[in-house]
Amino acid sequence: MSPVLLLALLGVTFPLPGVQALLCQFGTGYDVWNVSQLPLHWTPKEISCDSGLGCQDTLVLIESGPQVGFVLSKGCTEAKDQEPRVTEHRMGPGLSVLSYTYVCRHKDFCNNLVTTAPLWTPQPPADPGSLRCPVCLSMEGCPEGTTEEMCPKGTTHCYNGLLRLRGGGIFSNLRVQGCLPQPGCNLLNGTQEIGPVRMTENCNTKGVQELLCQFGTLKEVWNVSQLPVHWTPKEISCDSGLGCQDTLVLIESGPQVSLVLSKGCTEAKDREPRVTEHRMGPGLSVLSYTYVCRHKDFCNNLVTTAPLWTPQPPADPGSLRCPVCLSMEGCPEGTTEEMCPKGTTHCYNGLLRLRGGGIFSNLRVQGCLPQPGCNLLNGTQEIGPVRMTENCNTKDFLTCHRGNSLQKDPLDGPCLIP
Incomplete structure (x- = not known):
């Protein structure tokens, strides 16, 4: 067959x-x-x-x-x-x-x-x-x-x-x-x-000093209890002068965590490993890890969410209830509302469009925030090679058509190691 x-x-x-x-x-x-x-x-x-x-x-x-x-x-x-x-x-x-x-x-x-x-x-x-x-x-x-x-x-x-x-x-x-x-x-x-x-x-296999980098993309929604997540990347030979890059974004809403990972070649300048807290609750939180290097092959060697994620103690409940959802496919109508943590005052409902670094996906986000507005990323528009645009006009995303990649997942599975 x-x-x-x-x-x-x-x-x-x-x-x-x-x-x-x-x-x-x-x-x-x-x-x-x-x-x-x-x-x-x-x-x-x-x-x-x-x-x-x-x-x-x-x-x-x-x-x-x-x-x-x-x-x-x-x-x-x-x-x-x-x-x-x-x-x-x-x-x-x-x-x-x-x-x-x-x-x-x-x-x-x-x-x-x-x-x-x-x-x-x-x-x-x-x-x-x-x-x-x-x-x-x-x-x-x-x-x-x-x-x-x-x-x-x-x-x-x-x-x-x-x-x-x-x-x-x-x-x-x-x-x-x-x-x-x-x-x-x-x-x-x-x-x-x-x-x-x-x-x-x-065909100049000896004359071109090409850097070998870890390579792959991953975009998925997990339960917080499943973290840390581990993966096994493949490798790629980059064009002369390019560096290796790691980009990891974690978005948490209630019991769910969205993971967006990009590994590969980049034209960007070298930069030390950096963890950025774009938003740290109460309610929705957004963390990122970025790194660019050229000092040796496979220097972009991030293989786990562990450096970016530490379990947090349960937050004290408040009085607000909001729909809570993270999904690459869209949140269903009538998503179950959950009790928001103390200090939150508004329900968030938005769409993040993720483009670049081998990522082409949309993430629907619902959760709790301590202020109104459509500014989940606090003004951030790019994380590593991944461009992020935010839309909270829910009328714009009532209809969707889902696409897919035929390639074998560049991150060999299963990538979850309990």
């Missing part, structure tokens, strides 16, 4: 009243598979695009020996309509690169590619040649001493390069080793963009 890609929540979008927004299939995926596992299938969810935007499908398959690199982007686009197109950027012998692109506006969910089948047909085994090369595809880096394999007839050179993939919800690097019929660093035959995904190639 073909593998099925399971989906994880990525974001919530809210169309404006009266706007005829197009509904599109939505998600991103990137990973390395064995050729024997193809064709792959996935089950996307949906997103409501801004007026005038179209739907797009972009699929790239890169084959080296027994492995296939898989890159998928589905969602909204400003690009003009384009008929389904299969492009053979390189077709062997040795390494091969194929892509599928499509842009449409004629109906909802027109970007309906759900399998690699249109782009992939098994090839008969190639006759062996006399060249032997390391053969590897990896999002994390090929180990030293990768096993060499016999190259197919017609290949004359070993290829060793790094593809940087950026755009269309994709932010990853793919290390490529394999066999080619000519020398040089031109795996994509001059192609620099496939759909919304920009691709740059680097």
Whole structure:
């Protein structure tokens, strides 16, 4: 049976009243598979695009020996309509690169590619040649001493390069080793963009001092009793000159805590670890941790909420009762009201839009505050690479369409360690 890609929540979008927004299939995926596992299938969810935007499908398959690199982007686009197109950027012998692109506006969910089948047909085994090369595809880096394999007839050179993939919800690097019929660093035959995904190639593996960073994103709502939370990040090789960054935001409302985590590369200047109390109750509280470093590989080594979270004693109850909710999907009508702590005087009901650092999500927040207004973050608009905008006009978020990411969660699960 073909593998099925399971989906994880990525974001919530809210169309404006009266706007005829197009509904599109939505998600991103990137990973390395064995050729024997193809064709792959996935089950996307949906997103409501801004007026005038179209739907797009972009699929790239890169084959080296027994492995296939898989890159998928589905969602909204400003690009003009384009008929389904299969492009053979390189077709062997040795390494091969194929892509599928499509842009449409004629109906909802027109970007309906759900399998690699249109782009992939098994090839008969190639006759062996006399060249032997390391053969590897990896999002994390090929180990030293990768096993060499016999190259197919017609290949004359070993290829060793790094593809940087950026755009269309994709932010990853793919290390490529394999066999080619000519020398040089031109795996994509001059192609620099496939759909919304920009691709740059680097074969100077010794001359570029690239920093390795811990990498991943996480956005989830937990019960306070489940903290501290731990995670196991993956790794990424950053462009020359970039640093590593950790950004963690915890928002507490009653018995719930929202966790927003971004780890990866950054252009920002180095900064020491910093814990900021944006709001510290009574009632709702917002804490953040930020760190930028370049002094060694994997220096952004935050792997737990522990430095940012210490259990607080129960607060004395007051007389106010408010709905209390934290949700990435929306708080249901008639959320149960809870007794607010002493010192709070108003009920808060707002939406935080979180964008940047690999985060694209909305967080609905309800809880208790000691003053009126829509200023949960006390004026903060950015925490690390994550931009935050606040909206307390509840009429603007009565309708939502949920989208998701096709990629395997960059934070290997389960991330909770009791």
